[in-house]
Amino acid sequence: MKILIKNGHVIDPANGIDEITDIFIDNGEISEVGVDPDLNGVEMEVIDASGKIVAPGLVDMHVHLREPGQEYKEDIETGTRAAVYGGVTSVACMPNTSPVCDNEAVVTYIKSRAAEVGYANVYPIGAVSKGQEGKYLAEIGEMAFAGAVAVSDDGHPVENSGLMRRAIEYSEMFDVVVISHCEDMALGEGDMNEGAVATELGLRGISRAAEEVMVARDAIVAEAIGGRVHIAHISTKGSVDIIRRAKARGVRITCETCPHYFALTEDACRGYNTNAKMNPPLRTAEDVEAIKEGLKDGTIDCIVTDHAPHHPDEKECEFGLAKNGIIGLETSLGLGIKCLVKTGVLTMSQLIEKMSLNPSRILGISKGTLSAKHAADIVIFDPDKPWTVDISKLHSKGKNSPYDGFELYGKPEYVIVGGEIVINQGELMK
Amino acid sequence: MKHDLLGLENLSAEQIKHILDTAATMKEIVLSNNKKTPHLQGRTVVNLFYENSTRTRLSFELAAKYMSANAANISSSGSSVAKGETLVDTAETINAMGTDILVMRHSMSGAPHMISKLVDASVINAGDGMHEHPTQALLDMLTMIEHKGHIEGLKVAIIGDVYHSRVVRSNIYGLTKLGADVTVGGPSTLMPVDIAKMGVKAYDNVHEAIVDADVVMGLRIQLERQKKGLFPSIREYFRFFGVDEARLSLAKPDAIVMHPGPVNRGVELSTAVIDGDRSVITNQVTSGVAVRMAVMYLLSRGGF
Ligand SMILES: [Zn+2]
Numbered sequence: 001m002k003i004l005i006k007n008g009h010v011i012d013p014a015n016g017i018d019e020i021t022d023i024f025i026d027n028g029e030i031s032e033v034g035v036d037p038d039l040n041g042v043e044m045e046v047i048d049a050s051g052k053i054v055a056p057g058l059v060d061m062h063v064h065l066r067e068p069g070q071e072y073k074e075d076i077e078t079g080t081r082a083a084v085y086g087g088v089t090s091v092a093c094m095p096n097t098s099p100v101c102d103n104e105a106v107v108t109y110i111k112s113r114a115a116e117v118g119y120a121n122v123y124p125i126g127a128v129s130k131g132q133e134g135k136y137l138a139e140i141g142e143m144a145f146a147g148a149v150a151v152s153d154d155g156h157p158v159e160n161s162g163l164m165r166r167a168i169e170y171s172e173m174f175d176v177v178v179i180s181h182c183e184d185m186a187l188g189e190g191d192m193n194e195g196a197v198a199t200e201l202g203l204r205g206i207s208r209a210a211e212e213v214m215v216a217r218d219a220i221v222a223e224a225i226g227g228r229v230h231i232a233h234i235s236t237k238g239s240v241d242i243i244r245r246a247k248a249r250g251v252r253i254t255c256e257t258c259p260h261y262f263a264l265t266e267d268a269c270r271g272y273n274t275n276a277k278m279n280p281p282l283r284t285a286e287d288v289e290a291i292k293e294g295l296k297d298g299t300i301d302c303i304v305t306d307h308a309p310h311h312p313d314e315k316e317c318e319f320g321l322a323k324n325g326i327i328g329l330e331t332s333l334g335l336g337i338k339c340l341v342k343t344g345v346l347t348m349s350q351l352i353e354k355m356s357l358n359p360s361r362i363l364g365i366s367k368g369t370l371s372a373k374h375a376a377d378i379v380i381f382d383p384d385k386p387w388t389v390d391i392s393k394l395h396s397k398g399k400n401s402p403y404d405g406f407e408l409y410g411k412p413e414y415v416i417v418g419g420e421i422v423i424n425q426g427e428l429m430k
Numbered sequence: 431m432k433h434d435l436l437g438l439e440n441l442s443a444e445q446i447k448h449i450l451d452t453a454a455t456m457k458e459i460v461l462s463n464n465k466k467t468p469h470l471q472g473r474t475v476v477n478l479f480y481e482n483s484t485r486t487r488l489s490f491e492l493a494a495k496y497m498s499a500n501a502a503n504i505s506s507s508g509s510s511v512a513k514g515e516t517l518v519d520t521a522e523t524i525n526a527m528g529t530d531i532l533v534m535r536h537s538m539s540g541a542p543h544m545i546s547k548l549v550d551a552s553v554i555n556a557g558d559g560m561h562e563h564p565t566q567a568l569l570d571m572l573t574m575i576e577h578k579g580h581i582e583g584l585k586v587a588i589i590g591d592v593y594h595s596r597v598v599r600s601n602i603y604g605l606t607k608l609g610a611d612v613t614v615g616g617p618s619t620l621m622p623v624d625i626a627k628m629g630v631k632a633y634d635n636v637h638e639a640i641v642d643a644d645v646v647m648g649l650r651i652q653l654e655r656q657k658k659g660l661f662p663s664i665r666e667y668f669r670f671f672g673v674d675e676a677r678l679s680l681a682k683p684d685a686i687v688m689h690p691g692p693v694n695r696g697v698e699l700s701t702a703v704i705d706g707d708r709s710v711i712t713n714q715v716t717s718g719v720a721v722r723m724a725v726m727y728l729l730s731r732g733g734f
Contacts, residue, residue: 194623195623195624196623196624196627196628198622198623199622199623199624199625199627199628200439200599200627200628201539201540201561202539202540202558202559202560202561202562202596202599203539203540203559203560203561204560205622205623271543272539272540272543272544313516313518316516316518317516317517317518317544318517318536318538318540318541318544319538319539319540320538320539320540320559321538
């Protein structure tokens with residue numbers, strides 16, 4: 001199938017492209033970027049992208065697809081369907097499934113299920129430790145050979161610093177990065193951010209120190225052994241500072257944040273709103289400003305959703321009993337445009353870099369680019385066109401989103417995965 | 431529209447005064463020989479207690495019965511509450527039973543707020559986690575008015591485990607709205623972050639908190655907090671934070687001593703202070719029934 005995307009504002013940070021031009025897709029791959037008069041008369045699908053952004057498909061390196069084992073929350077089919085509706089053409093899925101993705105067999109299972117039912121590309125992340133118990137290294141080499149692109153005990157911290165050191169050293173041999181969920185459990189017991197709102201609501205506060213202590217530890221461990229580490233979902237001013245200083249010293253550290261850490265504050269928990277309960281918790285306006293600053297100056301490399309679907313029973317309950325996390329695949333681009341691009345924190349090109357190119361580089365996958373001969377994964381959207389979030393109409397099995405009624409921008413109109421149009425004028429094709 | 435009492439945070443000073451005035455009338459009934467009024471005849475009051483509290487439950491139960499309501503108790507042992515039924519399920523049951531007033535005690539902050547959205551009955555929060563315990567604060571205020579004549583201008587010192595206390599939060603809302611000056615005191619490990627933003631002065635010692643107080647209120651120390659490392663021992667707690675006669679002498683000479691009960695003797699308050707002539711702890715219990723009668727009565731008549 002041949003597709004010509006005409007007159008779009010093409011943004012491709014990998015190749016420094018930020019201009020109105022055409023893209024020609026042939027046989028599933030990007031054939032060329034540029035206006036080519038020789039294409040006149042060739043039989044092909046034409047997408048008129050006038051007034052729209054044409055960018056590499058988004059790459060979300062922190063997603064919980066819940067399969068195998070927790071299909072009542074989400075599965076690979078529904079999770080990747082939500083992804084493409086959100087313009088996300090590749091996801092890396094966390095291993096806290098049931099069974100835990102801590103061996104070659106589960107990695108292979110996820111890949112084969114994704115090939116069968118997935119709408120987006122799926123890259124499994126293996127566990128750091130067997131059963132994510134934080135005791136013994138999982139078979140990282142075998143998982144890497146089976147296709148795992150990173151390792152993480154996400155959902156849990158690697159509390160044992162010695163194990164973290166070995167994980168960083170060992171993973172490097174197989175060229176997979178360790179993604180660290182930073183949470184000192186003894187400091188982190190609680191329901192929401194520690195501060196005035198928690199005190200008023202009578203909820204147990206989680207100190208910023210719970211996150212920052214472990215961010216600092218991982219920076220120090222990585223520096224000491226010259227290893228590489230990626231910090232998951234940072235939420236505090238302190239974490240941004242620690243990573244900024246580590247990067248300045250040349251430590252091989254990268255990090256991500258999530259839209260909720262720049263779009264919301266702890267105030268969202270008022271009224272015991274369980275859709276504002278997450279881990280790390282929503283912080284304060286000061287932290288939000290620091291997260292934006294970190295995105296702007298490059299301290300924060302990427303934006304991920306930490307898409308965490310839950311069953312309604314797990315959220316329609318007492319705040320203290322509610323599960324942590326929110327869905328995010330269909331709102332991340334819109335929140336990025338609204339909170340970062342429209343406010344001048346990032347240019348559109350920088351947003352695409354953080355939502356597509358940078359995560360691809362960190363994971364070492366050949367995505368996030370419109371370079372010729374690369375699989376044609378593309379998102380097309382109008383960044384000035386508003387849309388209103390209606391959570392009942394989102395496509396994840398989970399409806400646990402705090403953004404109901406939010407006005408966002410740039411709902412994806414076309415999404416192309418491997419040269420196939422998956423979303424056409426906002427509608428799913430298959 | 432139904433009316434609830436979920437906390438004092440969202441009540442105005444006028445509404446609180448109205449409840450207290452009504453409670454003063456109810457107290458005459460409680461102290462009389464004929465404790466029976468027809469105020470809630472034909473109404474059903476359900477006490478749904480997820481935490482054991484014989485005193486509070488009994489207080490609500492008597493309040494309902496004195497006003498001729500049908501009162502039933504559901505407690506966490508011996509019912510579906512213990513069997514993993516969700517609050518949503520419980521709410522359906524409460525609705526199906528034709529409940530008029532639901533009194534709820536729960537260990538989780540916000541649980542009554544959640545159930546109030548699901549049930550037709552008026553919900554009274556009888557204590558939710560570390561959040562609010564509005565009828566306790568109302569009975570405390572009624573007791574203060576009886577002994578001091580007014581709330582405005584009083585200095586109220588609340589000493590103990592402020593972090594975990596729903597009593598303190600409701601008292602802060604109620605007392606500050608009525609113009610009292612509230613100080614809280616206790617070990618820094620039991621003091622929540624930014625408590626001062628609720629409009630109080632916070633001290634990590636008893637002396638400063640208690641100086642010139644008109645009212646000294648002890649808060650219950652849960653002995654299991656010690657195991658979580660929040661303070662080293664009961665002995666040390668009492669030595670530095672217990673209210674004994676020497677510390678009480680820093681308060682005004684006519685200061686009254688209160689406690690939401692049950693008191694740990696020799697922990698929050700010394701035995702001499704508990705049994706001393708400034709203690710009004712038993713009067714608080716009587717006020718409790720009156721306040722709960724007033725709240726139920728007003729809720730059944732369209733709110734405050
Ligand atoms: Zn995590």
